[in-house]
Amino acid sequence: MSTEDTDTTASTETETTCGASATTEAEATDSKCGASTTTDTETTASKCGASADDSSGSGSSCGGGSTDEKVGSTVDDFDADPGRLVAVGLGPGQPEGMTERARGALLDAEHVVGYTTYVDLLPDEVTESADELYDTPMCGEVSRTEEAIDRALAGNDVAIIGSGDPNVYALAGLALEILESKGGTASMVDFEVVPGVPAAQSCGARLGAPLVNDTVSISLSDHLTDMPTIESRLHAAAKEGFTVAIYNPWSRKRRENFEKCCEILLEHRDPETPVGIVHGAGREDEKTEIVDLGDLEGLGETDLIDMTTTIIVGNEETYVWDGRMVTPRGYESKYDY
Numbered sequence: 001m002s003t004e005d006t007d008t009t010a011s012t013e014t015e016t017t018c019g020a021s022a023t024t025e026a027e028a029t030d031s032k033c034g035a036s037t038t039t040d041t042e043t044t045a046s047k048c049g050a051s052a053d054d055s056s057g058s059g060s061s062c063g064g065g066s067t068d069e070k071v072g073s074t075v076d077d078f079d080a081d082p083g084r085l086v087a088v089g090l091g092p093g094q095p096e097g098m099t100e101r102a103r104g105a106l107l108d109a110e111h112v113v114g115y116t117t118y119v120d121l122l123p124d125e126v127t128e129s130a131d132e133l134y135d136t137p138m139c140g141e142v143s144r145t146e147e148a149i150d151r152a153l154a155g156n157d158v159a160i161i162g163s164g165d166p167n168v169y170a171l172a173g174l175a176l177e178i179l180e181s182k183g184g185t186a187s188m189v190d191f192e193v194v195p196g197v198p199a200a201q202s203c204g205a206r207l208g209a210p211l212v213n214d215t216v217s218i219s220l221s222d223h224l225t226d227m228p229t230i231e232s233r234l235h236a237a238a239k240e241g242f243t244v245a246i247y248n249p250w251s252r253k254r255r256e257n258f259e260k261c262c263e264i265l266l267e268h269r270d271p272e273t274p275v276g277i278v279h280g281a282g283r284e285d286e287k288t289e290i291v292d293l294g295d296l297e298g299l300g301e302t303d304l305i306d307m308t309t310t311i312i313v314g315n316e317e318t319y320v321w322d323g324r325m326v327t328p329r330g331y332e333s334k335y336d337y
């Protein structure tokens with residue numbers, strides 16, 4: 001299942017009184033918060049208020065290119081005492097990969113808001129305890145985040161969810177930026193981030209010990225960062241000898257980004273450098289392979305590499321031992337063993 005470039009929800013759309021339209025796998029009625037309401041139980045009216053234009057997906061993966069996203073409401077539009085807003089990281093996917101703190105935050109939330117794929121990954125106890133579930137497909141991140149904020153400003157305790165950690169290519173920062181643009185403050189909604197295990201770490205664990213020394217994460221998504229900037233970051237990371245964790249590595253629309261990435265890595269690294277590829281860590285379709293850097297580009301057209309894959313490129317010292325990637329920390333230069 002793709003993380004970002006597929007919308008898999010077959011859903012019905014109805015109007016909400018919070019600003020846009022409601023999407024539900026079961027039944028949706030009016031909501032007052034802003035975008036689309038998805039529930040596997042029943043969606044009822046809420047009192048949120050924003051108008052969310054779901055045009056946030058600009059760039060190659062999300063289509064469009066709009067930069068005129070507007071906040072639909074300000075804090076002055078809400079009369080109620082605000083509830084809480086918590087950004088919760090789910091970790092890689094399976095419920096046992098979630099922290100106990102994340103589980104508790106989700107069980108405490110009245111409304112859970114997220115990308116459809118992540119809402120689908122929630123354990124039953126969470127979906128059953130929430131009053132409302134609200135999801136949007138790929139590229140709805142601005143409207144979805146605004147919806148979560150509006151629901152909190154309207155007096156609800158809201159969790160906005162994402163895979164991995166909310167601080168890694170995710171929505172924690174966007175939530176604070178939108179809150180500020182609405183004239184609000186983080187304290188007003190008791191904003192909190194509940195961390196989760198990021199994909200690089202989940203995937204590193206599947207591969208052995210590839211991340212033990214200095215590591216740089218780079219996303220190949222040119223949806224929010226332009227490709228020349230991504231290329232110069234790749235050059236710097238590869239040239240300076242970091243282990244490189246590559247997020248958002250491939251989609252049909254990003255084929256050229258992936259090819260360019262492989263080309264840049266090979267300018268600075270030996271073709272035999274070990275590369276770990278993990279598809280769907282912690283999900284039903286998990287797959288792991290360790291290959292040579294020289295063979296990476298050819299795998300871009302296979303099921304192993306898509307938008308639910310993280311690629312870990314070893315540094316000059318990384319080696320493969322007994323099927324595991326090992327990046328030495330440097331102990332061997334100080335100790336005899």
Ligand SMILES: C[S@@+](CC[C@H](N)C(=O)[O-])C[C@H]1O[C@@H](n2cnc3c(N)ncnc32)[C@H](O)[C@@H]1O
Pocket residue numbers: 003004092093162163164165166167168169170197198199200203246247248249278279280281282283306307308309310311
């Ligand atoms: C928008 S980023 C979100 C990252 C997330 N916040 C984190 O901390 O891992 C999406 C990218 O994370 C990576 N990713 C997310 N879940 C993954 C998983 N279960 N297995 C491998 N990579 C994953 C993929 O590179 C995917 O394209």
